[in-house]
Amino acid sequence: MTGLPDYDPVRPGALRSEFTPGSTRWAVRRAQWTALGLAPEDQGxxxxxxxxxxxxxxxxxxxxxxxxxxxxxxxxxxxxxxxxxxxxxxxxxxxxxxxxxxxxxxxxxxxxxxxxxxxxxxxxxxxxxxxxxxxxxxxxxxxxxxxxxxxxxxxxxxxGGGRYGGCSVDIDTVYESVGAVQAGTMTVGELGELADSAIQGxxxxxxxxxxxxxxxxxxxxxxxxxxxxxxxxxxxxxxxxxxxxxxxxxxxxxxxxxxxxxxxxxxxxxxxxxxxxxxxxxxxxxxxxxxxxxxxxxxxxxxxxxxxxxxxxxxxxxxxxxxxxxxxxxxxxxxxxxxxxxxxxxxxxxxxxxxxxxxxxxGDAPEADGTVLRRLDDPVRPEPGLLILRGSLAPDGSVVKVAGAGTARRRFTGPAEVFAGEDAAIAALGTGDIAEGSVIVLRGMGPRGGPGTVFAASFVAALNGAGLGGKVAVVTDGELSGLNHGLVLGQIMPEAADGGPLAGVRSGDTITIDLDDRTVDTVPLRHGEPVTSGRPAEERGWLGQYAALVGPVQQGAVLRRPKPATPPSGH
Structure with missing residues (x-):
């Protein structure tokens, strides 16, 4: 042992990876890397x-x-x-x-x-x-x-995408066609053939x-x-x-x-x-x-x-x-x-x-072509493709991809239909129990409530595949796909697991989404008990660790050090 530090980061010109010759770290790393076939002179x-x-x-x-x-x-x-x-x-x-x-x-x-x-x-x-x-x-x-x-x-x-039935297809086509199967307009065999053709490379x-x-x-x-x-x-x-x-x-x-x-x-x-x-x-x-x-x-x-x-x-x-x-x-x-x-x-x-x-x-980048990419003075639409909506249902915000909302109404008011998860909602779609004009609520599915965001994306894709996109709105704190389109509000904040307004919504309540006012509201307004789709406190393994550490989604749902317990008074 030399008593020298493993490496000296203040030495002029030194890489942070350059350990002091003769140190433990230098010696054992050299042994490993020489055995890998790396010449000592290349290890610097x-x-x-x-x-x-x-x-x-x-x-x-x-x-x-x-x-x-x-x-x-x-x-x-x-x-x-x-x-x-x-x-x-x-x-x-x-x-x-x-x-x-x-x-x-x-x-x-x-x-x-x-x-x-x-x-x-x-x-x-x-x-x-x-x-x-x-x-x-x-x-x-x-x-x-x-x-x-x-x-x-x-x-x-x-x-790359492929072709099926004379049409261009890709994974998005497959994703949404599940809804066509549920609606009875496509067979399982046809869906399988489509899946086999959808991805090239x-x-x-x-x-x-x-x-x-x-x-x-x-x-x-x-x-x-x-x-x-x-x-x-x-x-x-x-x-x-x-x-x-x-x-x-x-x-x-x-x-x-x-x-x-x-x-x-x-x-x-x-x-x-x-x-x-x-x-x-x-x-x-x-x-x-x-x-x-x-x-x-x-x-x-x-x-x-x-x-x-x-x-x-x-x-x-x-x-x-x-x-x-x-x-x-x-x-x-x-x-x-x-x-x-x-x-x-x-x-x-x-x-x-x-x-x-x-x-x-x-300075040397291409100019907008005017068709695929429009100029500032000739946009596809005068508003951004993503909007933040706030209101009594989402006081901390929610996100809607208005670029993918298609012909959906700018103001949508309808009765809530609350489901515990997307499986139940997809089953209701298959039995014809999703009513036009309703607002489907999938909740308790956020980072804390899952724990880990639970899929809502498959239901949204199936909804479009069944021909109900734009006729039904969706509100969720669950996991959406960037391929989803229609009037879909994601990342409702705070999520239902935090006891926000989303937790208090009941079937039959009125939800109003207004893209022009950038608001989303619910009547009546209730703050319910926290709603989770899983049991975060009982999870083991990685999901249990995630549940204990994940922060609020409005701050990125990053992992944070748990706050220390408050000591009892008198200690």
Whole structure:
């Protein structure tokens, strides 16, 4: 034992991963890495984590192992030392099978902790995160903000659709066709044939759902290289950008360009602007709030959506919001073109991982084509694609994707039909017991009430597949998909598990949704006892830990240290 510290971070020019020669950490790590075939002279290179959310469970991330190899080669060529790190790899359409999808939302925070343990535990110098399905991109942004290391996000890209019955189809078509089966207009056999044809190639859902929305917002916030989103999965362009990210991360380590120099309040505001202009997934509100929380930014992201929404218009109608496809947005310039179009309302001096500002990058970006991406003076609609609604039912806010509301009435008043979960609601749909003009309430399904958000998305998809989209409104604190459309209010805050007004609603109560006034109200108003769909206090394992730690959804539903018990008086 030398008595020296394991590493000396104040030594001029030292990498944080460079341990003092002769120390315990230096010796045992050298033994491990030499056994891996790494020459001692190479072990002093900048050490880069390649965070790979890959598994064999689904197609969304089936290509990422190959992408990880490309990034590793580029890191090595640039003078770095790459280490691939595997984490939990959640997939919404597969991981949702267990416990009514309760594991889905908690996997986001599990990934954050997984990355922290691996990267911080090994004292690595930077990381490239390969992001794919819905929860991975926000998790990688959160981990980047928490660790404040040089970090780059590499979006995994979108999948191709197929053809069935002479029509273009994709996973969204499959999702909604379950409702057609329930309504008796499609057979189970036909649904199976449709499912077999719907996906062609790797990548995430081919629509502006949560995965593509978060890929887009990662670039809007400056955490990807320019041109990274949306992008066809495993395309030549995506592979080239992944290699560029491997080279760039080594430069960022040398320059000391860390995540919190990029994930600032200005970056979050830019992300909010882009989310509203494109009509992104409703889930992006809580994810951006979580990123802000991990970056220790004092931001009320829900209020930010409200304030910036006063002068933000919808500039594109990408499926499921309209007829254009996500590959159309890629074709006309993707996020680069969106940022150039919105530049007058963005923080142009916000820094990006490229080392250039948003304004500098916009200088050589494509202009809006005027069809897929409209100009500021000729929007798709004069309001943002996402709205925050408040009122007696949601005093802390709720989120509606007005871009996907279609022909739904701007003011919808109807009697509440309260269901304990989406299975009961789907069964009622199958028996014809969902009445036109009603407001379906699915509650007790939020992060605390599940615990872990419980799926409401399948019911909404089935509702549209049954032809009732726009004729019925849905109000929920449960898990929605970015593919959902219709008059659907998600992220009701506070959630029913916190004893808010949603907990007090009874079947037959009147609920009014007013998109023009941006309000949602219930009559009569009751504050009921907390309503949960599960038994959070009785959960064991990961869900029990999540239930004990998860914070309110309006603050991003991040995990927090439990408050200490108040000691008895006299002690």
């Amino acid at each position: 290179r900048p050490k880069i984590a390649i965070v790979n959310t890959s598994s064999k469970l689904g197609i969304c991330f089936s290509h990422l192992d190959g992408i990880a190899e490309l990034v590793a080669e580029a890191v090595w060529e640039a003078g770095g030392l790459p280490f691939e790190i595997r984490t939990t790899a959640p997939l919404d359409f597969v991981t949702s099978a267990g416990r009514k999808a309760r594991y889905l939302m908690p996997t986001r925070d599990l990934i954050v902790n997984d990355v922290e343990a691996a990267v911080e535990g090994a004292v690595l110098d930077g990381m490239v995160c390969l992001s794919s399905c819905d929860k991975t991109t926000p998790a990688h942004l959160m981990a980047s903000a928490r660790l404040d290391l040089p970090s780059i996000i590499v979006p995994g890209g979108f999948q 790797p990548g995430v859902c081919a629509g502006l759902a949560t995965a593509n929305t978060m890929h887009v917002l990662a670039e809007a916030m400056g955490m990807t290289l320019p041109g990274a989103a949306p992008i066809r999965a495993n395309s030549d362009r995506m592979r080239a950008l992944a290699a560029d990210a491997g080279r760039r991360i080594v430069e960022m380590v040398a320059a000391g360009l860390t995540a919190r120099k990029i994930i600032t309040g200005q970056a979050i505001e830019n992300g909010v602007r882009v989310a509203m202009a494109l009509g992104g997934s409703v889930n992006c509100v809580r994810h951006l709030a979580a990123v802000a929380s991990e970056a220790d930014l004092d931001l009320d992201v829900v209020a930010l959506f409200e304030r910036l929404g006063e002068d933000t218009a919808q500039l594109a109608a990408i499926r499921p919001n309209g007829t254009h496809q996500v590959w159309d947005l890629e074709r006309v310039g993707g996020v680069r073109a969106v940022l150039r179009t919105l530049l007058p309302r963005l923080h142009g001096d916000a820094l990006t991982v490229s080392g250039r500002t948003v304004a500098e990058l916009s």
